[in-house]
Amino acid sequence: MLKSMRNIGIMAHIDAGKTTTTERILYYTGKSHRIGEVDDGEAIMDWMEQEQERGITIQSAATTTYWKRAEGGTPYQINIIDTPGHVDFTAEVERSLRVLDGAVAIFDAVRGVEPQTETVWHQAERYKVPCIGYVNKMDRVGADFFQVLEDVQAKLGAITAALQIPIGKESGFEGVIDLIDMREIRWDSSNDGEAMMYSPIAPERAALAAEWRDKLIDLLSNTSEAITDLYLSGEAIPPELIRQELRKAVLNRDLLPMLAGASRRNMGVQPLIDAVVDYLPAPDEVAPALGHNLKKEEDVAVPCDPAGTPLGLVFKIQNDREAGSLCYVRMYSGAIKPGAVIYNVGKKKRERANRILRMHSNKSEPLDELSAGDIGVVIGMKLAQTGDTVGSEGWPVVLETMQFPEPVISVSIEPKTMSEQEKLKEILALLAKEDPTFTTRENDETGQLIISGMGELHLDVLKTRILKEYNVGAKVGNPQVTYRESVSKIVEHTETFSKVLAGKENTATLTLKVEPLPRGSGNRYTCAARNKAVPEAIYDAVERGITGAFASGIVLGYPCIDVGITLTDLKYSELTGTEFAYEACASLGADEACRTAEPILLEPIMAVDLVSPKEFVGEVISLVTQRGGQVMSMDSKVAADEVKAQAPMAKMFGFMTALRSVSQGRATFTMVFSHFEKKSDR
Numbered sequence: 001m002l003k004s005m006r007n008i009g010i011m012a013h014i015d016a017g018k019t020t021t022t023e024r025i026l027y028y029t030g031k032s033h034r035i036g037e038v039d040d041g042e043a044i045m046d047w048m049e050q051e052q053e054r055g056i057t058i059q060s061a062a063t064t065t066y067w068k069r070a071e072g073g074t075p076y077q078i079n080i081i082d083t084p085g086h087v088d089f090t091a092e093v094e095r096s097l098r099v100l101d102g103a104v105a106i107f108d109a110v111r112g113v114e115p116q117t118e119t120v121w122h123q124a125e126r127y128k129v130p131c132i133g134y135v136n137k138m139d140r141v142g143a144d145f146f147q148v149l150e151d152v153q154a155k156l157g158a159i160t161a162a163l164q165i166p167i168g169k170e171s172g173f174e175g176v177i178d179l180i181d182m183r184e185i186r187w188d189s190s191n192d193g194e195a196m197m198y199s200p201i202a203p204e205r206a207a208l209a210a211e212w213r214d215k216l217i218d219l220l221s222n223t224s225e226a227i228t229d230l231y232l233s234g235e236a237i238p239p240e241l242i243r244q245e246l247r248k249a250v251l252n253r254d255l256l257p258m259l260a261g262a263s264r265r266n267m268g269v270q271p272l273i274d275a276v277v278d279y280l281p282a283p284d285e286v287a288p289a290l291g292h293n294l295k296k297e298e299d300v301a302v303p304c305d306p307a308g309t310p311l312g313l314v315f316k317i318q319n320d321r322e323a324g325s326l327c328y329v330r331m332y333s334g335a336i337k338p339g340a341v342i343y344n345v346g347k348k349k350r351e352r353a354n355r356i357l358r359m360h361s362n363k364s365e366p367l368d369e370l371s372a373g374d375i376g377v378v379i380g381m382k383l384a385q386t387g388d389t390v391g392s393e394g395w396p397v398v399l400e401t402m403q404f405p406e407p408v409i410s411v412s413i414e415p416k417t418m419s420e421q422e423k424l425k426e427i428l429a430l431l432a433k434e435d436p437t438f439t440t441r442e443n444d445e446t447g448q449l450i451i452s453g454m455g456e457l458h459l460d461v462l463k464t465r466i467l468k469e470y471n472v473g474a475k476v477g478n479p480q481v482t483y484r485e486s487v488s489k490i491v492e493h494t495e496t497f498s499k500v501l502a503g504k505e506n507t508a509t510l511t512l513k514v515e516p517l518p519r520g521s522g523n524r525y526t527c528a529a530r531n532k533a534v535p536e537a538i539y540d541a542v543e544r545g546i547t548g549a550f551a552s553g554i555v556l557g558y559p560c561i562d563v564g565i566t567l568t569d570l571k572y573s574e575l576t577g578t579e580f581a582y583e584a585c586a587s588l589g590a591d592e593a594c595r596t597a598e599p600i601l602l603e604p605i606m607a608v609d610l611v612s613p614k615e616f617v618g619e620v621i622s623l624v625t626q627r628g629g630q631v632m633s634m635d636s637k638v639a640a641d642e643v644k645a646q647a648p649m650a651k652m653f654g655f656m657t658a659l660r661s662v663s664q665g666r667a668t669f670t671m672v673f674s675h676f677e678k679k680s681d682r
């Protein structure tokens, strides 16, 4: 039943308590029988060894649970994806948001909106994902629910609607006042907060509760006539009507409902699960997925219809030693059954779905069918990659794919013995298939393997996985910047190729125009020399040669970006013109043309967000400027200052240690790739 299904993600800055909250959701919904604590390395959702050792989430993990909203009612199926908060793993958040219908944004009650929360919030905005907010850690010293509300409005531009206000705070945090049913809620700590205790609002809190209830009604009356009418006539507004109207406002992203709790203390979680059911959309309540019909060359909307033609998106691939590739699929239309033939639309290849599973973190159960709106795992597809559309041969529609950030730092990796070289390459290929922000390449001259990723932590995690999980002895170099190469001049170049192979002559002649494109455009190949007399396969060969040349760089072997290459002329001889000759000719021609088009080196510039206690902010800023950084803005808050800066990646290695030492360990930072800039000596 679509109406009773929810696909939700839990997202926030690192350490806000996403996994801790998810573990409670699993416990209260009866999915787990014991609370798995992050601090003891026992969280069910953080199942990877390194997640448990480091106490952070690295991969997004999916699970399904059921929740009855009312006694005797139908259970709601909730598919939950717990995402990592560290910036190095934003790709995990990106792919999750792409396939989710709603999200829970968690805020630390002391820290409010942290930099990574802002980033994921904007991602959610891009995908128009309706959200609810949960202010966690109300038990911490310095917790301030109302301050967080203000921070959310100011920084995220969301209109917050408090559905609760806290009773007490810090160690005196007792529970919440529910502003819809107007009652106090407390949790029984003797049974892990499973039992909730309701009581009337205490007289000393009545005025504040009334004030916040009024604010809620006031907000709703902006979008709801029914509420306005009752309000004006002075009649009581039934809780059911409030929920119903609030639901509409949330689905429209007009309001952000806010709840409070302390998940670690088992307080606040059940009303959050209720809110997921009450305010976040069912799969058929969001805008239909957007696809592109390859044959008709037109965009199509794909409504969520289990009876339609099958269509789904592969959003994650995980390698399992026994089962092979686990392909996580979100179905948008139709249904697939185990044993069915599945068509990979982009790759134009048929594959078989041997088995279909429902995942519970790293455990699974077999499914008879995966249908529109639902999320599951398909086993048996070997060719599928993250972002691929799978469906049916008769309906060539590809769904919008996902965009991932550019990897900007690299390390070299060398096997301890030559015999392990091949094994290492296989493992790197497996890891790259799982993680679209991890790339590997071989240095043409030295034969050295280079792996690239999002940041120092990302590469460190991968390194440890290679050494420990896959048990390969390897020597890993120090992190380096992954530069890019580009051109700065327009050049036209004619290349001629001729080679005798096995007694047969292979010739090709073509002219290419190379030009610089604006920063951030990526590479572009255009064919402007089409001639009906030349077979299509020859043009495909030219395109392959050029795409290969983009990847292999110009002078230093770093990948090219923002380079445009146009095929302006092509001479063809039926007798000797072979695909091989044209691919080689295009590749050599592109290299030569780029070399004469004044190649330049581009370096990654990072956006650095710092949060520092006031007394250290001077030292923090000078640390950033010493490293070639530029301060872009500063914002002063009660407890801390926030500094936004940009700095070249090349100078940011080991920044964390330096920052700790100038701030007695109290300043924090996040760093993400911003853009490429011509390398200078700033």
Ligand SMILES: Nc1nc2c(ncn2[C@@H]2O[C@H](COP(=O)(O)OP(=O)(O)OP(=O)(O)O)[C@@H](O)[C@H]2O)c(=O)[nH]1
Pocket (backbone or CB within 6 Å): 012, 013, 014, 015, 016, 017, 018, 019, 020, 021, 038, 039, 055, 056, 057, 058, 083, 084, 085, 086, 136, 137, 138, 139, 140, 261, 262, 263, 264, 265
């Ligand atoms: N005081 C207090 N601590 C909490 C609360 N909830 C979580 N924590 C602690 O905060 C730390 C981080 O919790 P996690 O649940 O791992 O946070 P996360 O958001 O999943 O972190 P990442 O996945 O690494 O981004 C742990 O030490 C938790 O015990 C809370 O309500 N109060």
Ligand SMILES: [Mg+2]
Pocket (backbone or CB within 6 Å): 018, 019, 020, 046, 056, 057, 082, 083, 084, 085
């Ligand atoms: Mg986590």
